[in-house]
Amino acid sequence: MPRTARKKVANGIYHIICNSISDTNLFRDQEDKERYLETLQRYKQQYGFEIYSLTLMDTHVHILLDTRGADISAIMKSINISYVQYYNRRHGRKGGLFAGRFKSILINEQSHLYEASLYIHRNSKDLPKWKKCIEKYPYSSLGIFLGLREDTRNLINVDYLMRLFGGNINIARKIYAKKIQLDERIKYELEYLLVEDNKAEYRSERIVYNRNITPDIIVEIICKHTNIDAKYLFTKNNSEGNKLRAILVMLLRKYSGYNLREICEFLGNISQPTASYLSTHGLKYINNTEYEDIINEIKEKCSH
Structure with missing residues (x-):
């Protein structure tokens, strides 16, 4: 049966899901996850895309990705091939790692954009160690969204999505925390952070490039x-x-x-x-x- 053609637009924003093959973890340890982030960082620079949200699970990945005019298939092919080559070399194996094509859900409305972000960030609740403190999971961008952790790789564009919750950083963080239904302890930490950032604002515009310059x-x-x-x-x-x-x-x-x-x-x-x-x-x-x-x-x- 032929595969369904992927729905693509030149300036699309996508919720990307990549799953590993059965009985094989996509990430065996922290080193694998760090390498995947390095790979994202490298190809982000090469293709000029933006990442709005991210969570790495043991067997799959969720990425909210803005192509900014680049081809989504080319982006993901580069990322996945590079990571599989590293993974097979490090773990002494051969063959494929990802279960078929990556799944891509085209985001058509702003409301779907933040809903996808919330869904991606909630994923880490399925990890027993992080179930009650998902904001501290180091391989999710949630902590960066809430101002609890710095984005040391400059990988996540927080401003574009968070401006949907208001221009003020602290108000946006509180609204986002409420929507993701964090517990009272996290809300208390956010209240504490208000002292530092009460005049800061999110300023972000989406830039899309034509990728057809000769x-x-x-x-x-x-x-x-x-x-x-x-x-x-x-x-x-x-x-x-x-x-x-x-x-x-x-x-x-x-x-x-x-x-x-x-x-x-x-x-x-x-x-x-x-x-x-x-x-x-x-x-x-x-x-x-x-x-x-x-x-x-x-x-x-x-x-x-």
């Missing part, structure tokens, strides 16, 4: 801001173009929506493993302020 335009922008001849971006093993070539590959994946095969066809002289290697290094280079003007101009051209 490769030639990206090449043109890189050359304009670096005064490099375009030929060096297409030539292997040259000191002048190696770093910018890596940046080009990363930008093609992020803003042109190109996969590795298409990047290889565009550049004409590299393999897919090499393209993947360049993309990974390109992510490191773009954090350098030296290339800030390149990124800003491309973002401006892609923004709605």
